[in-house]
Amino acid sequence: MDFEPRYTEEQQTFRTEVRDWLKDNVPDDLANPADSADTTYDDYLQYRALGRDLGEKGWLWPTAPTEYGGGGLTIDHAIVLDEELDEYSLSLPPYYDSGGRLGGASILVWGDDDQKERFLPPIFKGEVRTWQLLTEPNAGSDLAGVQISAVRDGDDYVINGQKIFVGSSHGAEQYWTITCTDPDGDRHQNLSWFIVPAETPGLTVVPMDLLIAGGEGGAGTGHKNTIFFDNVRVPASNLIGGENNGWQVATTHLELEHGSGGTIRRNRLVDRLFDYARELKRDGQPISKDPEVQELLVDVFVEAEISRLFGLRNYWMRHAHQKLAHEGPQSSYYRKTSGLRMGEAILKILGPYALTDDPKWDKSDSHMEVFQRSSIVALHPGGTAEIQKVIMSRRLGIGRQVREQAGRLA
Amino acid sequence: MDLSLTEQQELLKTTARDFMEREASKDILLELEETESGYSDELWQKASDIGWLGMLVPEQYGGSGSSLTDAAVVYEQMGAGPLSGPFFSSGVLGALTILEAGTEGQRQRYLPSIAVGREIAALALTEPDYGWGPDSVSMRAQPTDNGYVLSGTKLFVHDAASATTLITAVRARGHEGMTLMMVDANTPGVSTRLLSGFMGWVGEVTYDSVEVSADAVLGEPGSAWQPLQRAFQKAIPILCAYQVGGSQAVFDMTLEYSRTRIQFGNPIGRFQRVQDHIVNIINHLDAARWTTYEALWKLDSDRLTDNGVETSIHLAKAVTTEGYYQACNGAHEVHAGIGVMKDYGLTLHTQMSRTLYHYLGDPRFHRKRMAETLDF
Numbered sequence: 003m004d005f006e007p008r009y010t011e012e013q014q015t016f017r018t019e020v021r022d023w024l025k026d027n028v029p030d031d032l033a034n035p036a037d038s039a040d041t042t043y044d045d046y047l048q049y050r051a052l053g054r055d056l057g058e059k060g061w062l063w064p065t066a067p068t069e070y071g072g073g074g075l076t077i078d079h080a081i082v083l084d085e086e087l088d089e090y091s092l093s094l095p096p097y098y099d100s101g102g103r104l105g106g107a108s109i110l111v112w113g114d115d116d117q118k119e120r121f122l123p124p125i126f127k128g129e130v131r132t133w134q135l136l137t138e139p140n141a142g143s144d145l146a147g148v149q150i151s152a153v154r155d156g157d158d159y160v161i162n163g164q165k166i167f168v169g170s171s172h173g174a175e176q177y178w179t180i181t182c183t184d185p186d187g188d189r190h191q192n193l194s195w196f197i198v199p200a201e202t203p204g205l206t207v208v209p210m211d212l213l214i215a216g217g218e219g220g221a222g223t224g225h226k227n228t229i230f231f232d233n234v235r236v237p238a239s240n241l242i243g244g245e246n247n248g249w250q251v252a253t254t255h256l257e258l259e260h261g262s263g264g265t266i267r268r269n270r271l272v273d274r275l276f277d278y279a280r281e282l283k284r285d286g287q288p289i290s291k292d293p294e295v296q297e298l299l300v301d302v303f304v305e306a307e308i309s310r311l312f313g314l315r316n317y318w319m320r321h322a323h324q325k326l327a328h329e330g331p332q333s334s335y336y337r338k339t340s341g342l343r344m345g346e347a348i349l350k351i352l353g354p355y356a357l358t359d360d361p362k363w364d365k366s367d368s369h370m371e372v373f374q375r376s377s378i379v380a381l382h383p384g385g386t387a388e389i390q391k392v393i394m395s396r397r398l399g400i401g402r403q404v405r406e407q408a409g410r411l412a
Numbered sequence: 413m414d415l416s417l418t419e420q421q422e423l424l425k426t427t428a429r430d431f432m433e434r435e436a437s438k439d440i441l442l443e444l445e446e447t448e449s450g451y452s453d454e455l456w457q458k459a460s461d462i463g464w465l466g467m468l469v470p471e472q473y474g475g476s477g478s479s480l481t482d483a484a485v486v487y488e489q490m491g492a493g494p495l496s497g498p499f500f501s502s503g504v505l506g507a508l509t510i511l512e513a514g515t516e517g518q519r520q521r522y523l524p525s526i527a528v529g530r531e532i533a534a535l536a537l538t539e540p541d542y543g544w545g546p547d548s549v550s551m552r553a554q555p556t557d558n559g560y561v562l563s564g565t566k567l568f569v570h571d572a573a574s575a576t577t578l579i580t581a582v583r584a585r586g587h588e589g590m591t592l593m594m595v596d597a598n599t600p601g602v603s604t605r606l607l608s609g610f611m612g613w614v615g616e617v618t619y620d621s622v623e624v625s626a627d628a629v630l631g632e633p634g635s636a637w638q639p640l641q642r643a644f645q646k647a648i649p650i651l652c653a654y655q656v657g658g659s660q661a662v663f664d665m666t667l668e669y670s671r672t673r674i675q676f677g678n679p680i681g682r683f684q685r686v687q688d689h690i691v692n693i694i695n696h697l698d699a700a701r702w703t704t705y706e707a708l709w710k711l712d713s714d715r716l717t718d719n720g721v722e723t724s725i726h727l728a729k730a731v732t733t734e735g736y737y738q739a740c741n742g743a744h745e746v747h748a749g750i751g752v753m754k755d756y757g758l759t760l761h762t763q764m765s766r767t768l769y770h771y772l773g774d775p776r777f778h779r780k781r782m783a784e785t786l787d788f
């Protein structure tokens with residue numbers, strides 16, 4: 003066993019190349035606001051441009067196959083890229099996009115050759131941004147209960163209905179969505195996935211006003227939207243995985259969304275909190291010197307470390323092609339619930355300072371205040387904390403003879 | 413023993429609930445959330461008209477001299493909104509502080525106008541070095557020939573922006589203890605600023621060489637701490653009642669949602685994981701309610717000398733503050749997506765539970781005080 007990333011000479015050479023490239027190509031005026039909804043359109047465009055440049059080099063989705071526009075690089079290279087981007091507080095992709103990790107990865111498993119050729123290169127090269135459209139007013143945890151209807155009409159499907167809590171700010175080029183293609187069909191046998199170009203007539207995007215948009219693990223999401231489908235026509239060739247086979251596709255998508263992908267990124271919140279505690283004074287001395295505060299700081303540290311290790315383990319398992327069971331939902335569950343506990347500890351540690359982003363008094367560039375809200379909101383995306391427990395239980399075989407298998411990732 | 417409300421208190425409760433439904437519906441509260449003060453002139457006037465600001469002001473100063481429990485019954489309904497605006501700051505904490513610490517002349521001068529909502533008082537005590545203990549005030553008042561000059565900053569002052577009078581805690585030169593000064597918010601050199609974030613109507617007050625006359629001192633210089641503690645003791649259970657009302661509203665909306673939200677063909681309340689959250693909420697709620705009611709009863713039945721009263725007050729504050737916070741978290745788990753939509757209304761409570769978390773001492777503060785009063 004070896005927790006320390008050991009770098010080969012090849013990796014270190016690659017690192018130098020990445021570092022130099024990033025130095026030349028990451029604009030230094032790019033703001034990375036604590037609340038991603040504060041990202042300006044101009045900055046967003048710059049992030050997109052950076053994404054395309056990375057895509058051009060095969061670094062946007064480094065391990066995706068080259069034949070479909072990915073980098074075709076090894077996990078060793080991906081680690082180096084992740085680490086170097088982290089130095090800029092960036093991740094891959096450097097903006098909210100469900101295309102590569104979820105939609106693209108699912109198409110790789112379930113698409114036919116023509117679809118892979120058509121849809122994957124623009125995704126893996128960062129030319130298009132994709133939003134995932136799953137949730138509906140009556141179908142949240144119960145994703146199999148989606149009601150948005152897709153009806154075959156000649157060479158097209160016509161889609162009608164509504165999706166909520168989807169996407170981000172500043173638009174997208176395409177949507178990756180699950181629909182019902184057989185309202186009378188059996189549960190799990192009546193669903194179908196589509197790629198829907200965003201400019202198709204009949205689509206209306208309305209922003210939602212939430213406590214905060216929160217994150218879905220990767221880059222900040224900006225705000226969420228309701229999207230209405232009014233006789234939206236999509237060519238049948240955009241149906242992925244076959245008619246009424248949508249639940250199979252969903253298992254792949256959800257497996258990834260539930261945290262099976264893992265992460266090797268650090269949680270900067272803890273560093274920020276520690277810095278804050280060293281700076282903030284109570285009774286004339288830094289609160290970090292107060293033994294009670296120290297206990298709470300350690301609580302936060304413990305939570306963050308466990309989260310980090312679950313993410314690290316999953317990252318390794320995925321890339322080492324280990325068989326996954328409960329690990330994905332476990333990491334997601336832990337991140338969600340420990341987030342809530344960390345929020346509470348931070349509220350005790352910093353007092354009301356935890357609640358304000360007032361530039362004169364807040365010493366964290368809004369990060370603490372944003373976390374007070376985002377730790378609540380983050381309980382829900384990609385399946386609620388409780389749903390993660392449901393999935394873990396099935397995967398562990400609690401109360402059943404046969405363990406549920408994890409969704410196919412390749 | 414009889415733990416029920418009196419008939420008259422039941423009436424107060426119904427009137428307050430009706431008023432809230434009529435004048436402070438969710439939609440109105442969502443609008444008020446965007447304002448600097450948390451109230452509208454119209455709402456303030458109507459609430460004053462039905463006596464909500466004078467409940468704790470004795471009759472001789474123009475109030476109704478109600479018991480703390482009576483006031484708490486009304487505040488519980490306000491908390492269910494949760495109604496924003498400087499009701500508690502002025503009508504409870506402000507009025508009680510003046511009553512406990514002020515001279516007869518000062519009571520006559522301030523209380524009648526507070527009771528009708530013409531004056532709005534807010535306590536400016538906490539500073540950047542935040543705390544609620546006797547040592548947390550370090551702002552100085554420099555004596556001059558005919559008064560004092562105040563310089564410094566007060567931070568996390570509730571309802572600072574709507575106050576007409578800031579009851580400002582200072583250290584007056586030559587006096588060991590704390591001094592309270594009645595500072596007109598319009599005095600040159602006083603400026604207030606709302607703090608943004610996940611809290612409502614909490615501000616910063618800066619005093620830039622603010623000149624006040626000698627009679628601005630509430631009571632005697634250097635001797636405000638004890639009367640202020642007496643005011644806190646009475647005010648805290650009323651704040652607790654407000655939080656109980658908030659927790660009750662959060663429980664009600666969560667229970668209702670669990671009955672009507674269908675997933676997997678069932679009301680989500682059928683899932684034991686959802687039940688667990690709701691059971692947690694009601695445990696927090698009931699704990700908050702009964703610790704609060706007992707503290708109120710002890711205060712109203714003149715058990716002030718009873719050494720259990722202080723413990724009761726700290727207990728109520730620690731339990732209700734934690735309870736409201738946890739009730740909101742539980743409600744978010746049950747509601748999932750819809751709960752974080754601003755127009756649903758749950759987040760009004762979530763923000764309020766955070767806003768009040770440290771106010772008049774956070775749960776840890778009160779637990780420590782309990783450790784003292786329990787005299788281990």
Ligand SMILES: Cc1cc2nc3c(=O)[nH]c(=O)nc-3n(C[C@H](O)[C@H](O)[C@H](O)COP(=O)(O)OP(=O)(O)OC[C@H]3O[C@@H](n4cnc5c(N)ncnc54)[C@H](O)[C@@H]3O)c2cc1C
Nearest residue numbers: 136137142143167215383384386388680683745746748749
């Ligand atoms: C910030 C944010 C971002 C989001 N981003 C996206 C996005 O990009 N794309 C997208 O499609 N969706 C997105 N969502 C939606 C998200 O996936 C749903 O909110 C989530 O799946 C829960 O669904 P729901 O809100 O309808 O809650 P419900 O499913 O109605 O759940 C209500 C409660 O019932 C519980 N429950 C439900 N079923 C069970 C069960 N079987 N056993 C035990 N408990 C159960 C839940 O745990 C919860 O406590 C986002 C949501 C948020 C808040």
